[in-house]
Amino acid sequence: MTARVGVITFPGSLDDGDAARAIRLAGAEPVALWHGSHDLDGVDALVLPGGFSYGDYLRAGAIAALAPIMAEVKDAAAKGMPVLGICNGFQMLVEAHLLPGGLIRNAHQQFIRRDQRLRVENATTSWTSDYDAGQEIVIPLKNADGGYIASESELDRLEGEGLVAVRYLGVNPNGSLRDIAGITNERGNVVGLMPHPEHAVEPGFGPDTSVAMRSGVDGLSFFTSAISAVVGAAA
Numbered sequence: 001m002t003a004r005v006g007v008i009t010f011p012g013s014l015d016d017g018d019a020a021r022a023i024r025l026a027g028a029e030p031v032a033l034w035h036g037s038h039d040l041d042g043v044d045a046l047v048l049p050g051g052f053s054y055g056d057y058l059r060a061g062a063i064a065a066l067a068p069i070m071a072e073v074k075d076a077a078a079k080g081m082p083v084l085g086i087c088n089g090f091q092m093l094v095e096a097h098l099l100p101g102g103l104i105r106n107a108h109q110q111f112i113r114r115d116q117r118l119r120v121e122n123a124t125t126s127w128t129s130d131y132d133a134g135q136e137i138v139i140p141l142k143n144a145d146g147g148y149i150a151s152e153s154e155l156d157r158l159e160g161e162g163l164v165a166v167r168y169l170g171v172n173p174n175g176s177l178r179d180i181a182g183i184t185n186e187r188g189n190v191v192g193l194m195p196h197p198e199h200a201v202e203p204g205f206g207p208d209t210s211v212a213m214r215s216g217v218d219g220l221s222f223f224t225s226a227i228s229a230v231v232g233a234a235a
Contacts, residue, residue: 026223048089061091090192101150107175
C-alpha cells in the first residue's frame with residue numbers, strides 16, 4: 001500500500017508545501033487538507049506544519065487549535081493515527097491539549113534560525129522508529145516562540161516515562177526547560193517538535209559536507225518512520 005499523509009494548511013502556514021515534498025520523498029502520497037474542513041479525506045497520518053497560523057495572535061497556535069479540522073485531528077489521534085506537529089504545529093498540539101506543557105517566547109526575545117544538533121531520546125514513536133535511541137542528528141530550527149515549559153512535576157513525568165522525543169545538544173537555542181526540543185504522548189502516535197525535519201530530507205540542501213554541520217537528510221526518517229508505522233499496522 002501507499003500511505004496517504006495529510007498536511008493541514010491554516011491561514012499563515014508557511015511550510016505546508018515543504019512538508020508535502022518531504023512526504024513524497026519519503027515514499028508516501030501527500031494529501032492537502034484545509035483548516036476549515038471536517039474531512040480528513042481518509043488519510044493514514046497527519047502533519048501540522050510550521051508557520052504563523054492566524055498571525056500567532058493571542059498565543060502561537062492558540063487560534064489554530066480551535067479550527068474546525070482540529071476536532072477531527074483529536075478524534076484521529078485518540079484512535080491511534082500518527083500525528084506530527086512541526087514548530088507552529090507543535091504549538092497547536094499543546095494548545096489543543098494533545099501534548100502537555102506550553103511554548104513561550106524565546107529566552108533572548110529574538111527569532112532564531114540555525115542548524116540545530118539534536119539527540120533522539122525516544123526511538124519507539126510512530127515518527128522516530130527509523131532512528132536509534134541516542135542518535136545525534138542535525139536539522140534546521142527557526143522560531144520565535146520555541147521555549148518549551150511545563151511544571152517541574154510534569155517535566156519529571158516526561159523524563160520518567162520516556163516522553164521526551166528529541167533534545168537539544170550543544171546549544172539550547174530558546175531556553176526550553178531541560179533542553180527539550182520535542183515530546184510524544186504516552187501512546188507514541190502524537191509527536192511535536194520545534195525543529196524542522198521537512199527541511200532536511202535530501203542531500204545538498206545542507207550544509208552536509210565533512211567540514212560543516214550536516215543537515216542534508218537527517219530529517220527524512222521522521223517521515224519514513226510514520227510510513228512504516230502505517231504500513232505495518234495495515235499488514
